[in-house]
Amino acid sequence: MVTPNTEYVIEGGQYATPLGWDWAPMDEYNRSYRGSVTLWKFDRDKGRIDESRSFALELPPYWQDLFDAGKLASEGFIFGNSFNTELATGGVESGAPPFEAGASARDNDYLHVIDLKKAEALFQAGRFERVKGFPVITLQTLIDEGVLYFIPEPKSPHGVDISPNGQYIVVSGKLDPHVTVYDIDKIKQAIADKNWSPDQFGVPVLDFDACMEAQIEVGLGPLHTQFDDKGYAYTSLFLEPAVARWTLGGEYGPLSAEPDWTLVGKVSVHYNVGHIAAAEGDTVSPDGKYLVSMNKWSIDRFFPTGPLLPQNFQLVDIDNVGDSLKLLYDMPIGIGEPHYAQIIKADKLQPWIVYPQVGWSPETQSVVPGAPKAGDERIVRNGNTVEIFMTLVRSHFTPEHVEIRQGDHVIWHLTNIERAQDATHGFAVPAYNINLSLEPGETQTIEFDADTDGAFTFYCSEFCSALHLEMMGYLMVEPSS
Numbered sequence: 001m002v003t004p005n006t007e008y009v010i011e012g013g014q015y016a017t018p019l020g021w022d023w024a025p026m027d028e029y030n031r032s033y034r035g036s037v038t039l040w041k042f043d044r045d046k047g048r049i050d051e052s053r054s055f056a057l058e059l060p061p062y063w064q065d066l067f068d069a070g071k072l073a074s075e076g077f078i079f080g081n082s083f084n085t086e087l088a089t090g091g092v093e094s095g096a097p098p099f100e101a102g103a104s105a106r107d108n109d110y111l112h113v114i115d116l117k118k119a120e121a122l123f124q125a126g127r128f129e130r131v132k133g134f135p136v137i138t139l140q141t142l143i144d145e146g147v148l149y150f151i152p153e154p155k156s157p158h159g160v161d162i163s164p165n166g167q168y169i170v171v172s173g174k175l176d177p178h179v180t181v182y183d184i185d186k187i188k189q190a191i192a193d194k195n196w197s198p199d200q201f202g203v204p205v206l207d208f209d210a211c212m213e214a215q216i217e218v219g220l221g222p223l224h225t226q227f228d229d230k231g232y233a234y235t236s237l238f239l240e241p242a243v244a245r246w247t248l249g250g251e252y253g254p255l256s257a258e259p260d261w262t263l264v265g266k267v268s269v270h271y272n273v274g275h276i277a278a279a280e281g282d283t284v285s286p287d288g289k290y291l292v293s294m295n296k297w298s299i300d301r302f303f304p305t306g307p308l309l310p311q312n313f314q315l316v317d318i319d320n321v322g323d324s325l326k327l328l329y330d331m332p333i334g335i336g337e338p339h340y341a342q343i344i345k346a347d348k349l350q351p352w353i354v355y356p357q358v359g360w361s362p363e364t365q366s367v368v369p370g371a372p373k374a375g376d377e378r379i380v381r382n383g384n385t386v387e388i389f390m391t392l393v394r395s396h397f398t399p400e401h402v403e404i405r406q407g408d409h410v411i412w413h414l415t416n417i418e419r420a421q422d423a424t425h426g427f428a429v430p431a432y433n434i435n436l437s438l439e440p441g442e443t444q445t446i447e448f449d450a451d452t453d454g455a456f457t458f459y460c461s462e463f464c465s466a467l468h469l470e471m472m473g474y475l476m477v478e479p480s481s
Contacts, residue, residue, distance in 0.1 A: 002042070003069040003078070003116070004284075009040040009049065010069060012080055016061035020132040029089050030200075034139070035059035037067055037080060037112075039119070055123045055135040057142060060201040061087060062110060063103070066159040069116070071284055072166035074184040079169050080112040081157040104175060109157060110150035110205065111171055113187060118147045143202050149191060150199060152208040154180055161225040163233070164284050165252050168213060172222035172235060179222055179235050179246070181261070183213040214261035218244040223274055226281030228288035228318055230255045232264070234281070236273040236293065242266045243276060243293055243316060245325060256321040265323025269293040269314050270301055270330065277341040278318065287345055291316045294338035302332045311338055353421040355441030362442060371443040372415040379403075388412045392425040392438060394465045397458070400473035406453040406480040415443045426461030429475060435461055453479040 001010050013036035018024040024032035041053035067080035088102025119137060122128065122145060128135040142148040154173025161170045169182040190211050196204035221239030231254035235244045247253060249260030258264055275294045279287035298312040310332035317326040359371030372389040377398045380387045386408045391398050404410060416425050416438040427436045432448055459472035
């Protein structure tokens with residue numbers, strides 16, 4: 001997940017290991033193994049992760065799963081669920097309990113509450129150690145500086161979800177029929193009051209009752225929660241399987257007269273729903289109207305094409321109040337288990353129909369100096385280096401004949417000079433394992449060594465016109481001897 005303006009990408013470490021993946025025996029698990037969460041700094045101008053400003057936090061050897069960032073009322077904090085607070089180490093081959101039993105024996109795991117602003121200040125002050133070159137703020141520093149707190153949560157949770165106003169933190173335990181709602185003001189007050197007791201690693205565990213706002217019994221196997229614009233929350237129920245609708249409390253409660261923190265309806269879906277996606281359902285301003293249930297294992301819903309079962313999406317109408325949820329449509333998808341998605345209102349998207357200028361690089365978001373243009377196509381030799389400047393337009397390449405010698409180093413520049421929105425072209429040279437797609441206005445450059453002699457075709461690999469098959473040329477590689 002990301003912080004509200006994508007300052008950081010938050011990556012939970014999932015399973016405990018020795019930091020840096022060093023070796024340590026399992027009987028030193030509590031002492032040598034650790035969990036982690038990594039804060040990857042995101043450079044919004046470049047659209048890239050900036051590793052030099054990224055850092056990790058050392059955590060106890062519980063298994064840290066999905067994290068999410070606070071917003072509005074809770075901005076500046078990040079929240080993550082954990083499991084295996086039992087510190088199980090498995091070992092069925094030696095007669096020990098298997099992980100699925102050992103890691104789900106207790107009634108509670110720990111919600112992780114991290115003060116991101118304090119963590120960031122520690123990193124900027126150099127208060128970290130390096131593990132294989134990567135900066136890691138130690139667990140003891142996090143404890144000493146009041147960065148890390150735990151709160152008991154239902155056992156075996158999977159994900160933390162933040163209400164649109166940032167006031168409430170929602171956790172579902174897969175082995176508990178409730179969703180548990182925490183209030184950020186109560187959490188802050190418990191921290192201020194030092195209403196805690198430490199775990200065995202010294203991390204303050206805040207009092208559950210002091211932080212908890214409500215528990216709502218929603219059904220079997222609750223997992224993930226999304227929100228709408230009418231004061232409802234939606235939680236996927238893996239075991240039923242269904243999507244439950246329940247009311248939020250406080251000023252963000254439902255527009256109808258339904259009481260706070262109440263289950264008001266369910267819609268049955270098919271085959272073990274995991275993640276769900278409501279329209280902008282994890283933002284500060286959800287859109288409502290629709291929700292997609294992202295299901296697994298559609299055992300007998302679609303014609304089988306082999307042992308691998310298709311996943312399936314189901315579209316749910318959530319535009320009405322009360323229990324009137326309606327399943328509208330379902331479809332199989334040809335990819336692996338769907339893990340999270342975003343639905344963005346179309347009026348917020350302003351995509352280019354063609355690139356702004358001819359010679360545009362999608363990678364640099366600018367015109368490439370010296371990009372091929374109409375009337376200036378050419379082949380230039382400099383010793384054993386050959387540069388080709390080629391344009392593409394319906395339905396031909398210029399030039400159509402490229403003659404080089406075996407052993408040449410080839411730098412091939414291509415520009416799709418079209419300005420019509422449907423004029424995507426391809427460029428394939430199968431003999432050299434080359435295949436590009438160039439949208440209108442796009443420029444790309446490829447380099448390769450002409451180590452194989454022969455007469456080879458190149459051609460358009462994106463259907464572009466009635467004369468698509470005629471859009472081709474020859475690459476002539478003269479033998480070196």
